Amino acid sequence: MNRAIFWPGALPAVLLATLPVHAQTDQDLDAIRAELTALKAQYETRIQLLEQRLSAAEQQLADEQQAPATEAGANYAAAPAPGPATLPASVPVPAPANSYASAGNEFNPAMGIILNGAYRAYEHNPEDYAIPGFPLGGETGLPDRGFSIGESEFVFTANVDDWFFSRVTAAIEQEDGDFNTSIEEAFLDTLSLPANTTLRFGRFYSSVGYLNDKHVHSWDFADQALPYSAFMGTQYGDDGIQLRWLAPTDLYVELGAELFRGASYPAAGDAHNGRGTQTVFGKIGGDVGISNSWTAGLSWFNADARDRDSGDEDDPLAFDGTTEILIADLVWKWAPNGNIRDRSLVFQTEYLWRNENGDYLLPTPDTPVPIDADTSGWYAQLIYQWQPGWRAGVRVDGLSLDDPGPQFTGSQLEALGDDPLRYTLMFDYSHSEFSRIRLQFERDETGLQNNNQLTLQYIMSLGAHGAHEF
Amino acid sequence: MNIQTVFKLRNTPAVLAAGLLLGLLATNSARAAVQVFACEPEWAALAVEVGGEGVEVISATNALQDPHYIQARPSLIAGVRKADLLVCSGSGLEDGWLPLLLRKGNNPKLQPGQPGNLVASQYVNRLEIPAVLDRAQGDMHAQGNPHIQTDPRNITLVARVLAERLQQIDPANAEAYGARLAAFEEKWRAAIAGWEERAAPLRGKRVVLHHRSWVYMDNWLGLEEAAMLESKPGLPPSAAHLNELLQQLQAAPAALIIRTPYNDPQPSEWLTKQTGIANVALPFTVGGTSDATDLYTLFDTTIRLLLDKTGAANGQ
Numbered sequence: 192m193n194r195a196i197f198w199p200g201a202l203p204a205v206l207l208a209t210l211p212v213h214a215q216t217d218q219d220l221d222a223i224r225a226e227l228t229a230l231k232a233q234y235e236t237r238i239q240l241l242e243q244r245l246s247a248a249e250q251q252l253a254d255e256q257q258a259p260a261t262e263a264g265a266n267y268a269a270a271p272a273p274g275p276a277t278l279p280a281s282v283p284v285p286a287p288a289n290s291y292a293s294a295g296n297e298f299n300p301a302m303g304i305i306l307n308g309a310y311r312a313y314e315h316n317p318e319d320y321a322i323p324g325f326p327l328g329g330e331t332g333l334p335d336r337g338f339s340i341g342e343s344e345f346v347f348t349a350n351v352d353d354w355f356f357s358r359v360t361a362a363i364e365q366e367d368g369d370f371n372t373s374i375e376e377a378f379l380d381t382l383s384l385p386a387n388t389t390l391r392f393g394r395f396y397s398s399v400g401y402l403n404d405k406h407v408h409s410w411d412f413a414d415q416a417l418p419y420s421a422f423m424g425t426q427y428g429d430d431g432i433q434l435r436w437l438a439p440t441d442l443y444v445e446l447g448a449e450l451f452r453g454a455s456y457p458a459a460g461d462a463h464n465g466r467g468t469q470t471v472f473g474k475i476g477g478d479v480g481i482s483n484s485w486t487a488g489l490s491w492f493n494a495d496a497r498d499r500d501s502g503d504e505d506d507p508l509a510f511d512g513t514t515e516i517l518i519a520d521l522v523w524k525w526a527p528n529g530n531i532r533d534r535s536l537v538f539q540t541e542y543l544w545r546n547e548n549g550d551y552l553l554p555t556p557d558t559p560v561p562i563d564a565d566t567s568g569w570y571a572q573l574i575y576q577w578q579p580g581w582r583a584g585v586r587v588d589g590l591s592l593d594d595p596g597p598q599f600t601g602s603q604l605e606a607l608g609d610d611p612l613r614y615t616l617m618f619d620y621s622h623s624e625f626s627r628i629r630l631q632f633e634r635d636e637t638g639l640q641n642n643n644q645l646t647l648q649y650i651m652s653l654g655a656h657g658a659h660e661f
Numbered sequence: 662m663n664i665q666t667v668f669k670l671r672n673t674p675a676v677l678a679a680g681l682l683l684g685l686l687a688t689n690s691a692r693a694a695v696q697v698f699a700c701e702p703e704w705a706a707l708a709v710e711v712g713g714e715g716v717e718v719i720s721a722t723n724a725l726q727d728p729h730y731i732q733a734r735p736s737l738i739a740g741v742r743k744a745d746l747l748v749c750s751g752s753g754l755e756d757g758w759l760p761l762l763l764r765k766g767n768n769p770k771l772q773p774g775q776p777g778n779l780v781a782s783q784y785v786n787r788l789e790i791p792a793v794l795d796r797a798q799g800d801m802h803a804q805g806n807p808h809i810q811t812d813p814r815n816i817t818l819v820a821r822v823l824a825e826r827l828q829q830i831d832p833a834n835a836e837a838y839g840a841r842l843a844a845f846e847e848k849w850r851a852a853i854a855g856w857e858e859r860a861a862p863l864r865g866k867r868v869v870l871h872h873r874s875w876v877y878m879d880n881w882l883g884l885e886e887a888a889m890l891e892s893k894p895g896l897p898p899s900a901a902h903l904n905e906l907l908q909q910l911q912a913a914p915a916a917l918i919i920r921t922p923y924n925d926p927q928p929s930e931w932l933t934k935q936t937g938i939a940n941v942a943l944p945f946t947v948g949g950t951s952d953a954t955d956l957y958t959l960f961d962t963t964i965r966l967l968l969d970k971t972g973a974a975n976g977q
């Protein structure tokens with residue numbers, strides 16, 4: 192042991208003794224650094240070896256003391272009530288790795304920042320973007336042309352205590368010169384409810400469908416799939432409560448229900464005393480062999496809208512009524528031996544049916560006009576990763592129109608032309624798990640004139656970054 | 662809310678939910694005493710050694726999978742839901758998927774701090790705890806190198822904690838777990854002595870590692886790490902770095918290039934072609950090669966391959 196004590200003690204002494212004398216040229220400094228590194232490595236190895244010899248000796252000694260006293264194992268089994276304090280003498284209970292004075296910040300939440308910027312080029316002016324027959328709401332619409340840092344996300348996560356886990360996502364975005372700070376998510380999950388249930392409350396994205404609760408930075412394309420843009424205002428998040436239950440089966444079966452305030456598109460106006468949106472969803476999933484896994488789900492979403500603004504500012508349309516959406520989703524992932532990082536092929540598709548039933552207040556004739564329209568939307572995408580970091584993907588998405596009747600002629604609800612369609616091709620490269628650069632081409636046939644779009648995007652994750660869901 | 666509105670889409674959600682419920686309640690069957698969810702195959706094998714027939718074990722990963730990069734798949738969520746005890750390496754190895762499984766698995770027994778949450782690396786002397794954390798240095802593990810199972814002495818330490826946890830979770834069979842642990846330790850100690858004796862000629866041999874997966878084994882057997890194929894932990898070996906390595910190895914040769922069964926064999930095979938230094942995929946964990954069927958054969962195979970491939974068996 193003498194040696195182990197001597198070496199760390201010797202280091203500062205070596206430093207002091209050598210530095211003033213030789214610190215004259217860079218070369219000398221380098222030499223000293225090399226020497227120090229070598230010394231350090233040497234002494235670390237020695238300490239490790241000594242520690243291992245010591246622990247081996249201790250083990251042997253303790254084992255020898257135990258063995259003759261009892262029959263094999265009996266004294267261990269008869270140990271009194273378990274707990275860290277009653278570990279057998281030979282079990283090396285690890286000392287805390289570091290003992291440092293309290294600075295009040297040991298329990299800071301895990302903190303991450305996500306930067307999501309892009310350069311965009313469009314054939315036509317994005318301000319003219321519209322999908323005939325589908326008044327758009329929420330954050331829908333094309334982002335500006337040119338360079339933009341888009342939306343920067345700040346994510347904080349921590350266990351509150353042994354009952355609650357929390358995640359807060361704040362987003363900062365500059366729109367028309369003004370900075371907008373918004374709380375995208377601020378929810379709590381219970382950690383210890385019985386019967387395989389979890390309760391989530393606060394503000395969060397609804398778990399209906401597959402894409403709705405995926406964060407922007409984890410999307411496989413630079414923009415959201417068309418049916419979510421048209422029906423859910425990109426993605427539906429609101430203040431509310433969610434109950435999820437896992438069935439006691441070997442197959443993954445999850446059932447859940449949610450109740451939301453009803454403040455964001457397609458809901459509006461906090462209907463039913465602030466309980467304006469209701470959802471029910473079921474998800475199942477499993478593996479096929481070691482290389483394939485899948486998940487499928489069915490969701491029902493019902494939102495009440497009170498005086499919902501939709502459409503652009505020049506041609507406002509207010510809606511009163513209910514929006515009911517049914518979503519079926521399927522995701523299939525293939526990765527040789529389950530090593531998704533090496534090579535993988537992911538197929539993903541969703542179908543959304545929507546019924547909108549209520550009254551639209553048209554600019555003219557300024558009286559509520561009843562509507563009962565059934566529309567639907569879908570997308571299918573395939574992402575292939577052929578080697579670590581490199582992916583290519585193709586997506587086709589579309590909407591199907593439902594002519595609401597002659598009373599809507601001339602408004603945004605008028606079904607003009609063919610069903611909207613869009614084709615997207617993307618390539619991206621991730622140098623590590625924390626950085627991604629993407630190039631995307633899009634042929635947008637949703638509007639009255641076809642629009643070719645190009646996006647060059649980066650997604651960077653700084654600091655703590657939680658795992659992505661399947 | 663209006664009932665007719667709710668059921669407008671032909672009652673689908675309600676019928677779906679009711680049907681699932683009925684089906685599930687019918688299939689829920691009786692279980693063995695303790696359900697163990699092991700993150701890696703070595704801990705699954707150890708749970709079988711210590712738990713015997715009292716445990717039913719599933720492993721989240723197999724030997725051909727890189728435990729750093731696993732998806733929180735639905736099947737794993739279902740596995741976490743039913744488990745009584747979770748055994749994982751820890752030290753950040755499962756950071757990309759385990760926290761999500763624990764949150765989605767709705768199982769309070771496995772939350773950190775509970776007896777059902779066993780983080781193996783907390784109970785061994787960890788190596789390579791970094792002094793400075795910076796992702797420019799690659800994929801770092803702040804709590805030290807997590808690949809602790811490559812030193813069999815660490816297995817002993819984890820076995821003891823595992824037995825203790827099983828006793829806490831299943832007190833009725835406490836004595837049986839104690840007896841199994843004692844029997845395992847005795848056999849394991851003899852096995853370690855045998856391996857150390859056989860591996861004596863390996864001491865001081867210089868090895869090249871694909872990833873920092875073997876530091877505990879190298880430390881145990883006295884192997885000297887000459888270089889890494891990954892320029893930074895977690896980044897795939899680049900051509901530029903391999904060329905640097907080639908020059909370095911031409912100046913100061915090594916005895917063997919080592920990788921895991923899930924590492925890409927191309928970089929080590931390229932280096933072998935260029936330098937003549939042999940390369941080998943060691944089993945790394947139970948199931949990593951066809952003959953590494955349990956913990957004993959895992960180390961038997963490892964030592965045999967090391968001796969064969971370095972030529973140390975013939976006194977070279």
